[in-house]
Amino acid sequence: MIENLLLIAFATAAVTGGVLMIVLRQPMRVALALIATMISLGGIYGLLGVHVIAVFQIMIYVGAVMVFMVYAIMLLDVRDPSFTERYSRLLWPGVAACTVLAGVLMGAVWQGGIALPNGLGESFGVQPFSAAFLNDYWLYFELTSVLLVVAVLAAVAVVQLRSVRRG
Amino acid sequence: MDRSQFLLWVSLALFSIGLLGLIVRRNLLVMLMCMELMLNGVNLSLVTFAQRGGSVEGAVLVFLIFIVAASEIAIAIPIVLLLVRDRLTLDAGAYTDLKG
Numbered sequence: 001m002i003e004n005l006l007l008i009a010f011a012t013a014a015v016t017g018g019v020l021m022i023v024l025r026q027p028m029r030v031a032l033a034l035i036a037t038m039i040s041l042g043g044i045y046g047l048l049g050v051h052v053i054a055v056f057q058i059m060i061y062v063g064a065v066m067v068f069m070v071y072a073i074m075l076l077d078v079r080d081p082s083f084t085e086r087y088s089r090l091l092w093p094g095v096a097a098c099t100v101l102a103g104v105l106m107g108a109v110w111q112g113g114i115a116l117p118n119g120l121g122e123s124f125g126v127q128p129f130s131a132a133f134l135n136d137y138w139l140y141f142e143l144t145s146v147l148l149v150v151a152v153l154a155a156v157a158v159v160q161l162r163s164v165r166r167g
Numbered sequence: 168m169d170r171s172q173f174l175l176w177v178s179l180a181l182f183s184i185g186l187l188g189l190i191v192r193r194n195l196l197v198m199l200m201c202m203e204l205m206l207n208g209v210n211l212s213l214v215t216f217a218q219r220g221g222s223v224e225g226a227v228l229v230f231l232i233f234i235v236a237a238s239e240i241a242i243a244i245p246i247v248l249l250l251v252r253d254r255l256t257l258d259a260g261a262y263t264d265l266k267g
Contacts, residue, residue: 007170011177018184018204027196027257034200037181041207044174048218053229057210060233065203065240072244073196076251082193082258094190102183109175124223132223133230140227144234151238158245 007047014040025086027073031066038062052129174215181208195247195257199240206236 017037021030038061045054133141181204188201210229217225247257254261 004170007173011173015177015180015184018181021197021201021204022184022188022191027194027200030197030200034204037204038207041211044177044211045214048174048214050214050218050226053210053214053226056230056233060237061203061207065237068240068244069196069200069203072247076196076248076257078251078255078257080256080258081260082195082197082256085193087191088193088260091191094187098183098187098190101186102179105179105183106176109172109179124218124221124226128223129226133227137227140231144231147234147238148241151241154242155245158242158249161249 003047007044010040010043010047013037014044025083028070031070031073034069035062035066038066050124052124052126171215171219175212178208178211178215181205181211183208193258193260195250195259198259199243199247203236203240206232 014037017033017040020033021037024030024033038057042054042057042062045051045057185201185203185205185208188204189198192198192201210232213225213229213232217223217229250262251257
C-alpha cells in the first residue's frame with residue numbers, strides 16, 4: 001500500500017519536474033527541475049527493486065551529467081533573448097504535435113497495443129546484472145569504454161579547434 | 168490500474184514533455200536538458216519492461232544508455248561553448264545559418 005503511494009508520489013514529482021522544465025525561464029532552475037526529476041526516477045527504480053539502476057541513475061546522471069551541465073550554465077552566463085522569450089515560434093505546432101504523439105502512444109498502452117511481458121515482476125540486484133554483463137555482454141562493456149575514450153578525445157579536439165581559431 | 172501500465176504512461180509523458188521542450192524552447196542548454204529528459208523517459212520504460220519480465224537485458228541496455236548520454240553531454244557542451252564564444256548568444260534562433 002505505502003509502496004504504491006510512494007510510487008505515485010515519485011511519478012508525480014517526476015512529471016511535475018518535466019513540466020517545470022518547459023515553464024521555467026532560467027537555465028539553472030531548469031537544471032534543478034531536471035535533477036529533481038532524475039532523483040524521483042531513481043526513487044521509482046528503487047521501489048521497483050532494480051537497485052543497481054537506481055544507483056547508476058543517481059551516480060551517473062545526477063552526479064556526473066548534471067554537475068557538468070550546471071558547470072556549463074555557470075560558465076555561460078550569457079544574457080540574450082532566450083532569457084526574456086522562452087519559446088520559439090514553433091510553440092503551437094510543437095504543442096499540437098506532442099499532444100497528438102502522447103495521445104496516440106498513451107491510447108496504445110491503454111488498449112494493450114504495447115504488450116507487457118508476463119512475469120512475476122521480481123526484483124534483481126547487482127549480482128545477476130554483473131553476471132549478465134561480464135558473461136554475455138562483455139563486448140558491449142568494452143565498447144562503452146572505447147566510446148567514452150572517443151568522447152573525451154572529441155571534446156579535446158573541439159577545444160583545440162577553438163584555440164586554433166583564436167590563434 | 169496495472170502498475171506497469173502506470174509507469175509506461177509516466178515514461179510516455181516524460182518523453183513527450185522532453186520532445187516538446189526540445190521543439191519549443193530557445194535556449195541551447197535547455198534543449199540539451201530536454202534531450203536528457205527524453206532519454207530518462209525511455210530508460211523508465213526499459214526498466215519497467217525488464218522488471219516485469221524478470222530479465223536483465225533491459226537493465227543492461229539502460230546502463231548502455233547512461234554511457235551514451237554521458238558521452239553525448241561530454242561532446243555537446245564543448246560544441247555549445249564553441250558556438251557561444253563565436254556568437255555570444257545561447258538563442259537557437261541565432262544559428263539558423265547552420266541549416267544545411
